[in-house]
Amino acid sequence: xxxxxxxxxxxxxxxxxxxxxxxxxxxxxxxxxxxxxxxxxxxxxxxxxxxxxxxxxxxxxxxxxxxxxxxxxxxxxxxxxxxxxxxxxxxxxxxxxxxxxxxxxxxxxxxxxxxxxxxxxxxxxxxxxxxxxxxxxxxxxxxxxxxxxxxxxxxxxxxxxxxxxxxxxxxxxxxxxxxxxxxxxxxxxxxxxxxxxxxxxxxxxxxxxxxxxxxxxxxxxxxxxxxxxxxxxxxxxxxxxxxxxxxxxxxxxxxxxxxxxxxxxxxxxxxxxxxxxxxxxxxxxxxxxxxxxxxxxxxxxxxxxxxxxxxxxxxxxxxxxxxxxxxxxxxxxxxxxxxxxxxxxxxxxxxxxxxxxxxxxxxxxxxxxxxxxxxxxxxxxxxxxxxxxxxxxxxxxxxxxxxxxxxxxxxxxxxxxxxxxxxxxxxxxxxx
Numbered sequence: 001x002x003x004x005x006x007x008x009x010x011x012x013x014x015x016x017x018x019x020x021x022x023x024x025x026x027x028x029x030x031x032x033x034x035x036x037x038x039x040x041x042x043x044x045x046x047x048x049x050x051x052x053x054x055x056x057x058x059x060x061x062x063x064x065x066x067x068x069x070x071x072x073x074x075x076x077x078x079x080x081x082x083x084x085x086x087x088x089x090x091x092x093x094x095x096x097x098x099x100x101x102x103x104x105x106x107x108x109x110x111x112x113x114x115x116x117x118x119x120x121x122x123x124x125x126x127x128x129x130x131x132x133x134x135x136x137x138x139x140x141x142x143x144x145x146x147x148x149x150x151x152x153x154x155x156x157x158x159x160x161x162x163x164x165x166x167x168x169x170x171x172x173x174x175x176x177x178x179x180x181x182x183x184x185x186x187x188x189x190x191x192x193x194x195x196x197x198x199x200x201x202x203x204x205x206x207x208x209x210x211x212x213x214x215x216x217x218x219x220x221x222x223x224x225x226x227x228x229x230x231x232x233x234x235x236x237x238x239x240x241x242x243x244x245x246x247x248x249x250x251x252x253x254x255x256x257x258x259x260x261x262x263x264x265x266x267x268x269x270x271x272x273x274x275x276x277x278x279x280x281x282x283x284x285x286x287x288x289x290x291x292x293x294x295x296x297x298x299x300x301x302x303x304x305x306x307x308x309x310x311x312x313x314x315x316x317x318x319x320x321x322x323x324x325x326x327x328x329x330x331x332x333x334x335x336x337x338x339x340x341x342x343x344x345x346x347x348x349x350x351x352x353x354x355x356x357x358x359x360x361x362x363x364x365x366x367x368x369x370x371x372x373x374x375x376x377x378x379x380x381x382x383x384x385x386x387x388x389x390x391x392x393x394x395x396x397x398x399x400x401x402x403x404x405x406x407x408x409x410x411x412x413x414x415x416x417x418x419x420x421x422x423x424x425x426x427x428x429x430x431x432x
Contacts, residue, residue, distance in 0.1 A: 015042055022069065023049075023062040028431055032060045035427040039420045040064060044221060047410035049073075049319035050424050053327040054403040054432065056334045061320055065410065071216045072202050072318045073408040074300055075393030079205060079315030080171055081386055082395070083187045084123060084347070084368025085329055085338065087175050089194065092343055095182050098123065098367065102174075105181045112155035122174045123368040124351040125164045128156030129174060130358055131288030135273045138295050142308040144186070147173045157285060158357070164365060165357030168289045172312025175368070187311040195338065201325055203317040207306040215316065217301040218391070220257065221413045222250035228416035231375040234360035236415060238286045242279050260296045269294045285357045297390075297414065313389070322406025326386060326397035332404055344399065348385040376417060379426040390414055394421040401432055 018040045025033040032052060039045035047065030051058055063069060090096035096105070098120040103110035109117070114127075121127045132150050140146040151174060158165075167174065176187045183190055188205030196203050204211065229236070240248045247256065259268055272294045276283070283291065299305035300314055308314075317325075324333065330344060331337030339347065347367040356363040364371040370387050372380040377388065386396025386405075391412020397404040405428060407421040 014044075016040065019065050021062055021064040024060075025062065026059040029060050029428070031427040031430050032424060033062060035423045036062050036064065039423060043420050043423070044225070044411060044413070045409065045420060046219065047071075047216060048420070049406075049408050050421075051319040051323040051406045052403055052428055053323045053332060053405075056327070056332060058320065058323065059403075060428075063319075067216060067410065070202070070214050070318070071408075072204075072211070072214045072316050072321075073216045073393070073410060074218050074389075075315050075317060075322065075395070075408055076313050076389030076391060076412075077168070078322070078387045078389035078393045078395050079310070080312050080389075081369055082191060082203065082205065082315055082325070083172055083175055083179075083311040084387075085195075085325075086179055086187045086190050087119075087123065087368065088339055088343060088347055089190075090179065090182055092339055096178070098346075102178060105178050106152065108149075108152040111153050114154075114156060114160070117156070117160045119178060120351070120367065121160050122167075122171070122178070124365045125167050125171065125356075126162075126352060127160050127167070127174065128158040128163075128165070129154055129170050130157060130165050130167050130285050131170065131283075131290075131292035134292070135269075135276050136293040137269060138299060138305065141293070141295065141310060142304075144173070144309070148177050151177075157288065163357055164352040164354075164363075165285045166289060166359045166363065167312070168358065169293060169310070169312050170289075171368075172310055176309070176311040186309045188309045188315075195325070195328065196321075199324065199328060201317070201321040203315065203321045203325060205311055205315050206309045207303075207316045209303065209307065212303060212306075214318075215306070216410050218297065219411050220253075220297055221411050222253050224250075224413055224416065227419055228413050230417045230419075231361045232359075232415055232417065235286060238284060238360065239290055239415075241284075241287065242275055257296070257298060260298060286360060289358045297412075315389075317406070317408065319406035319408045322395040322408065323404045324406075326395050326404035326406070330397050330399045330404065332397070332399070332402065341399075348383070377422070379422045379429065381429065388418045388421060391416065392418045392421050394418065394425075396425070401429070403428060403432060 049063035052060035353364040369385040383400040384398040388394040
């Protein structure tokens, strides 16, 4: 029996003192600092960092709250932008063709009628493989192969190319396995070797133990605001459709968080498995994308949730390194760009736009990158591309306007509108 969730009760906006802000802002970019301070004052920020690269150097490099100069944090789905760059670097080197069948690189993928699915369709969330056929646990994710075998054996949920839906986690393993088949390296390993280590970037997909001292744990905000929910009014109720109404309340979510840290976690896991067995045939694309694995956001605060590769979601970095990464992609640092201008134009050419089958709101996609659309990244200029993540972590660049941007935050409101980074990016455009 499906229980209808009660009307959402939003937390009131609060005005809080601004903590000490460290770092620098070059003349002309004072509006970015003002927006950063306002995030702390009225948008629920507790600790964060922001960096803007322009003309080959950082012109904004700020951190505040408990954040230190070398702190790094989770950027969730902004990781997809990193993975997309790794794939496109292989396109540039001639090792990968975006319109080639995935099975050309990953032969087992041809099973269940997927022989014609292309790499382009993987990058554009058009492959119809948004979830798994069974509940995947953290041990499966760490092992990699169980997920690859499951995705390789699946039939698509829709005719590939006929529509698109956010491959929230599967994107990373789908694109990541193509990268691995070609190079022998997973995406994080490939980027460390070819981009991050040569350029001294604090970016990891799979955090090494010796770097853990830099990590700033995330904290969840359960008290949502109406502004944060803008654009997600259909998605959130869909996720809770088969759960009690109490599970959608802040109290219910806090209880679930406590249980996941207790010896009762196994009961939660078995409950997730039971739900899939009971309702899996009725699962929508939204539910399949988010409910066919068991892992918590708090898992990602632990070494066990960080030291393996989840190429769609557990990237860890500093805002400074994220901004420099995108500056390297487009050649804004003065070095040869990681991607040629022609390939960048392909990457940010719109491949799909409309109502996303998973997120249930408007999205626009390039080759692995989010493109400007009104609801969620409406402040981006048409020339910009990048990716944001759960709670707001963001990496993006605008070659024509000559800047790249990184933002990482400690406090996240899951499945929320990226209003804090959007305020910062809006201020960057006002400053250039």
